[in-house]
Amino acid sequence: MLQSVKAYRFFILKAHVKLCFCNFIKHEIHSVGLNDIPKITVTDIRKLLRQKGFAVQDGYTSFITKCAICSGDEKNGDSKVYVNKRTGYFVCPKCDIHGDWNILERLVKRAKIEATIKDYIEKMHQNACQFQKDWQNILDNTTSMSKLNEKEVLDIFRLFEYPYHHEANKVLSDARISTDHTTLYFPLKNAIEKVIGYRKLQAGREEESESHGMHSAGLFWCKAHKVSHNAQAILVPSIQDVLHLAAHKIPGSLVWLNNCNLPPVVLPTLEGYQKLCLWGDWDNMCTVAEKLGEERCRFVRPTDGLVTASETAAANLSLKTLVSEAKPAAHRSITTFSALRDDVYAELTNIDKVRGVKWRRFPALTRLLGGHRRGELTILTGPTGCGKTTLCAEMSLDLAQQGVNTLWGSFEIRNSRLARTMLQQFAGVPLEQNLQDFHKYADDFEKLPIYYLAFHGQQPIKVVMEAVEHARYMHDIAHVVVDNVQFMLGLGEEREGDRYQRQDTVVAAFRTFATARHCHVTLVMHPRKERESEDLSTSSIFGSAKASQEADNVLIIQDKRLTAVRGKKYLQVAKNRYSGDLGIVPLDFEKDSLSYQSKKKNKTKEDPDKLLDQYFEAYSINDQNYDISETKKSNETNKSQNTKQSTSTYLSDILSLNRTS
Template sequence: MGSRRHCIGGLHAATTLLSHAYSLAGTASSFHSSAAVASTVNNTKAFVSKYYELDDHRAIDEFLRRKSLVLKETSTHYVVRDCPFCHATKGRADNLFKLYINKSNGVYICHRCGASGSWFTFKQNLGASNDVVEASMGYADSHQSSRHDVPTAISALDNAKAIALTRNLHDDADCRHVLDYLTTTRGLDPDVLSKYCVGAIQQPFYGKDGESETKWCATFPWMARKVDIAAMGAELATPDDPASSSGVDANLFNVVRLKVRAIDDKSKQRLVPKGGSWGLFGWNTIPHDANSVVVTEGEFDAMAVHQATGRPAISLPNGCRSLPPAVLPLLERFSSIYLWMDSDVHGQESVDKFVAKLGVARTYVVRASGAKDANDALLAKMDLNAILDKATLKPHAQITTFDDLRAEVLDEMMNPLRASGVQSRSIPALNSYLKGFRSGELTVVTGPTGCGKTTLLSQLSLDW
């Protein structure tokens, strides 16, 4: 019961309204009766994480030169002579080279006109294609982009009705087979299901033939506080509800959306309400002082990780290609993020894009050999803590480690002739020491004055 109270304790009027009957046969439209409304506040400027880093700073150099901008380079910045956002410089020296662009993340600021922002914004302002900009920033998801992150108007669910589904799962005899599926087939504890507020309901789905078929479904709520919704660029308001006055605790969780998925066919799923806000499943379970979180591809995986390790765990909103920029502000407070994607092709294809979004320096990629995902690892009784402890940061594109060189060095030792360069014909004995002249290799010849260094190198220059 402790986990059940954790689930519903922070919801407006939930504890008093859960005793009312809730119809399992109700369709998705039944959730709209007491809907809250959220409108976008900042839909024109995409959010970029402070942890974002460019893979290669030369992309900045190339873009600036394509735009015919004169620049100079320091160890940390590109400095542009003429800021494209400034008024005319009139050729005065003290008006030039005021625009600084950080090499590591592309953040820019002009110390003359005050223009500033992310590399994403800079490219947009200079007329780069939105698709090209989003791809370069890791936003090129198949199903959503930064332009469609937050709709102009969204509806949140009635908390009491949404959370009543959790009671249905645990207390209603008609839902017993749904609970059995989650506990037996998926290996999840009832307390974990309660903590994550998983519920049960019947929903109609339409097949390819247009026929409607009713399916038993598990429900996964996306919860957020008012402060979270504001961070995602929206504002939550329920003008018809007296409880929505300014006196209400902004730290209470509201159900902003519900994911409904059939237990016998994962292709049968929907988000309620259609066109609603984005959110993160399991967000309500994260301790306020947590500085680390596990992000998984699916809801079952997040619960499996938390059940096996006790670590805070959340899931992506809509599978392996869904990390909308709208939810990135929620993740800014974490100093380390463990990204556990499925081991199939689709899951692994998204790893690099998501690491770029979340930040290379704080995102640890989890790889579980022998298990497709975290839920499979739980069912196989694998040590999920050990798997997470072995997670690694994505290698930097411009940094080579000794592990990267190990195979190459071994190959040279095992096959010395294949690694040999251009041989000396005039001093063949030297070939056994230097292995010839090889591109990219530096040989330093030392010795006292008059010992013949210049003579030796002059002779070798005739060969090479």
């Protein structure tokens, strides 16, 4: 009876967690579908606004016009709305209304606001009021950094490991500190310097900053030093860089881009700056410059391997000189070596960064490829059922855990199943046996920058590329995974020539996207049907030779477990355009965690002295009256006698040999 009750409870718990997992997949997964792709052009936006009598100002990233919602309110006065040129997403800094282009289009076209739009606006106002209450609560329970004395500021900077100088509290005058001095709150402001969010940092967990507020449309910046507000802004990836630049009195507004992330909704905040100086990792800042407008962006080139302002300040170099010598972010269509000279030198002095992000789960793969680099195309192939999707999922998960924004296009299996596999790889334990910890693992997994295309089965390449382009712009995607190319094309009824031509078109499209958008693309492809006893090669990839020729890296899973007694599964690096290093990576699958992660073997070498002690203990003499010194003397006597005897025998043999001769 007791066992049946326990079994029933376990069944109820399992069903409950299964339901929670389904809800997690449906609501919390980051998906990108057809409905998310805006069907609007720059011409359409400008034409509609002018037809309805709105004066349009052409900005760097947005069209600026009067707000259709709050422009008639006397309190708001001359309010402005920013309409993104690429997506049509609009933001009004004064009334805190934001949304997609279809909402603004309905507001502009119709004289009377619809009931659904009224409900939407009312909800936005309620969210704004709720945030103001939350922010006021933080203000009441925290202290401004400007009100602390020098000793308190010094202690806080030591706790957070921030660079200190005598005007540090002025630089962070807008920041708030908790009563126990362990948590910092940085206000995020919009284009009119209105606080619409905050960033929370806890001592000892600086890498896990949390952003709160309304649609994350604000930035934290320090006041400019002897420069007009709209003259220049310097964008850096960390608050330490901001403090170093402020200590050196660099002219300009110092803007903190958290990990170089710049959602399009934040662009209006930087619309008023005429010149933007980007200082950070070039791979990330390249995407930032493209969004902000490359014509107004300058980039501080790495010097002697020093990428950030903090590293440069630690080397006692002049930050002001480097900012003044910042170079344009983009080259002309035709350039010379003199224009590329700084880039070449930066790569040579910053070789570790150039090699890319290193896999932590696959150190052997890192040794061969060097790392995961933007702008490259990787082909992964292998026989049917060898685990291509599972391996690719874990490789992308490894990179996502290091901050690489990843977009998955799973055309072969559904996103729910893929998410379950990656969640179990993330947890490292079988989920069905650890149901009580499911929500903990799921909450941590949701924080990873992984997005999924809401496609399955055959899809036109044009639609897929539009979704990929949109996701890259909106979410700063750095890694795109397509699994797999044959399922996406639905190759089944066409003639052989049509198959190859369509596949070549797909490969060419992703090759162009990877190079032009500075994004890494991984294509999972099936090989041709070949004999199981033969190894796969680059010529085994299905289709023409274009895939292997266009690819920078070709990875092949070789599975010999069914064709040999001691057969193994391993990953072969068959092509490596970066360094040319080729080799194999052993793959040992662990079913509980669905992982191919390399296991660290603990080789415990036996101490020779310890083995000798154990040997002598086994053959020790238990007689207490036994004198070991007598044993040593007898051993030495026997040894000398044996030596003399062997010497005399040797001489006698020589004499007898002479006699016979």
